[in-house]
Every structure is written in C-alpha cells, then in structure tokens.
Amino acid sequence: MRILGIESSCDETGVAIYDDKEGLISHTLHTQIAMHAEYGGVVPELASRDHIKRVVPLVRLALEKANMKMSDLCAIAYTSGPGLIGALLSGAMEAGALAYALGVPCVPVHHMEGHLLAPMLEAEKPKLPFVALLISGGHTLLIKVEKPGVYELLGQSVDDAAGEAFDKTAKLLGIPYPGGPGLEKLAANGKSGAFVFPRPMIKNPNCDFSFAGLKTAVLNATIAHKDSLEEVKADIAKGFTEAMADTLEIKCKRALKQTGLKTLVVAGGVSANTDIRTRLQQLMDKIHGKAFFARREFCTDNGAMIAQVGMLRYQAGQLGDFKIKVHPRWPLSELKAL
Numbered sequence: 001m002r003i004l005g006i007e008s009s010c011d012e013t014g015v016a017i018y019d020d021k022e023g024l025i026s027h028t029l030h031t032q033i034a035m036h037a038e039y040g041g042v043v044p045e046l047a048s049r050d051h052i053k054r055v056v057p058l059v060r061l062a063l064e065k066a067n068m069k070m071s072d073l074c075a076i077a078y079t080s081g082p083g084l085i086g087a088l089l090s091g092a093m094e095a096g097a098l099a100y101a102l103g104v105p106c107v108p109v110h111h112m113e114g115h116l117l118a119p120m121l122e123a124e125k126p127k128l129p130f131v132a133l134l135i136s137g138g139h140t141l142l143i144k145v146e147k148p149g150v151y152e153l154l155g156q157s158v159d160d161a162a163g164e165a166f167d168k169t170a171k172l173l174g175i176p177y178p179g180g181p182g183l184e185k186l187a188a189n190g191k192s193g194a195f196v197f198p199r200p201m202i203k204n205p206n207c208d209f210s211f212a213g214l215k216t217a218v219l220n221a222t223i224a225h226k227d228s229l230e231e232v233k234a235d236i237a238k239g240f241t242e243a244m245a246d247t248l249e250i251k252c253k254r255a256l257k258q259t260g261l262k263t264l265v266v267a268g269g270v271s272a273n274t275d276i277r278t279r280l281q282q283l284m285d286k287i288h289g290k291a292f293f294a295r296r297e298f299c300t301d302n303g304a305m306i307a308q309v310g311m312l313r314y315q316a317g318q319l320g321d322f323k324i325k326v327h328p329r330w331p332l333s334e335l336k337a338l
C-alpha cells in the first residue's frame, strides 16, 4: 500500500510517497524562502497562494519519481495542523479534492507528530519507549513517547521556541530570513567562549525552557559592541548557539533521568544544527545511551514525515472525512493512540 503525504503548514510545500513495507519511495519539496526573503519573514497570504500553485506539480513529480500512477495510491495524507491557517487550508483542500476524485480516504496528520517520528524514516530506528526533544520554529517540547500516538509532555518553552530564538537572534545580527541556517554558518567562524550568555531556567528543577532572556542578552551584546559589531558578530552567534546547546543538553539529561530512559530522539528544524546535534550526541555517548536524528533535509518541514505518519494513522483506521478541517493550534496530547 502506498500513501501520498502533503505538507503545507508554513513556507515549504512537501509531497512524498510512503509504502507500508518499503518505507519512503519518493519525496519532493518546494521552499518559499526566496519569495518571503524580501519581507524578512513568512507572509501568510503569499504562503497560502503559493502552496495552491505548487501541490499538483509536486504530486506529479513525486509519482513520476516513484514510477507510479495516481490510481496506485491507497490514501492521501495531509498536514491538518498546527500551522498557518491559510497554508493549512491550501493543503487540506488539495488533499481532500484529490482523495475524493480518486475515491480513497484522506488522512489528517499532526505536523509535530510528523517531526517527532521523522527519525523513523532512517534505516536505524529508535526503539520505544524514548524521550523526544522537538525543537522547531513554533515549539520546544520534551516528550516521553511510550508508543506512537501516546505522548506525555515533560516540559516545554514558557516563551519563545528554540527556532524562534534562532530567528530573532539572527535578525539582531543582520542575518536574512531564514535565520537559523544563516546563524549556524556565521557561528562556524566564531570563537567559543568569547561571549557567555545566560543559560535560562537551568536551575529550575523541571524540564521547561525559556529563551526570551537569551535573545535579550544578545540584544544587549549587540548594543554594547555597536561600533565593532562586524568583528564580533560570529563570536556572538557562537555564544548564542553554545547557550542554546547547553540549555537543551541540561534539560534532556533531566528528562532522561526522570523517565529512566536512555534513548533520545531529536527532531524539528533546529535539530539540523551541527553544534546542537554534536552536543546531544556527546550527552548520549556520556551516559551510554543512544541519540537519533533525522537526516538534515527531514529535520525541517517536508512531505516524507507526513506520508510516514499518514500511513500509521491510515493503518489504524484513523481517517478523515472530506470536510475541510484544519487546526492552527493542536496539542499533541489530543491525538489518539496508534
């Protein structure tokens, strides 16, 4: 059985085909970065309109790469939330229309569950149960995963998400949208320890995060060095990344200790960051545990993660109807067990 997955929650249109036995068969992606870049961030209305244009050509391409016909598909999965409402509606409408025309079910998928299980797209899969660190543009979550669909929240950000902190810090340093990857490149030339920023909330004995203060500390550093900012920018980027990596490491360590688990799954856009991957890998090596990451292209938004979860929910009989329903806000805890 082969399912098509459509991702359209923000600024990337992703389409992929997933087979229940062979796994990922093909995937295609269109990024809207160039379109939004001149505005310095995502313009929701432009995003929605662009998704509408991109889905059908990407579906054709994904089918062509898989050497398949549309009629070979058993269902159409799509991101039903959380995300930008217009962008979600674009994908939901196209998925619904396609499923209806083909006479197959459509399957609504939770975007963050897609991210969370993206490391399962790799050959070596994490064994359940595990702790998952989800670090994206809108979420920073630590979750205990008993099994797919059963998600116990251990901690979350009380203010900015990790990706949001990367993006806002990048803006302060004059790095164009999207900030995270640009900040990583800049930090690669920075001196370690030249700037030491606060590690927020590490003394709190819980697994929650706070990144708003970190961003303010970077702002203060840029003001203090305004006359020589160009010379210290890379060092500031490095200092920011180190503070972020330290905080994530400390909270992951706490979550693993609290749950008694030794498997850590790291997913979401920020998990593409090499410094953060290295740090969390080192943590797991130290405690003789195992870390799992998605390949970099599946850390950020993509269709493969939606097709994979779509297949799981399809097999569990958790199908949608053809009503266009999206959930801009949607806690993971509301999902049904698989």
Ligand code: KG4
Pocket (backbone or CB within 6 Å): 010, 115, 135, 136, 137, 138, 139, 162, 163, 164, 166, 167, 178, 179, 180, 181, 184, 268, 269, 270, 271, 272, 273, 274, 299, 300, 301
């Ligand atoms: O998971 P994602 O693609 O979309 C959401 O669901 O939000 O995450 C996007 C976030 C953005 O904030 C982006 O700046 C960040 O992930 N990001 C990175 C890197 N690549 C993407 N942050 C740090 N380093 C990167 N290499």
Ligand code: ZN
Pocket (backbone or CB within 6 Å): 111, 115, 136, 137, 269, 300, 301
């Ligand atoms: Zn995402």
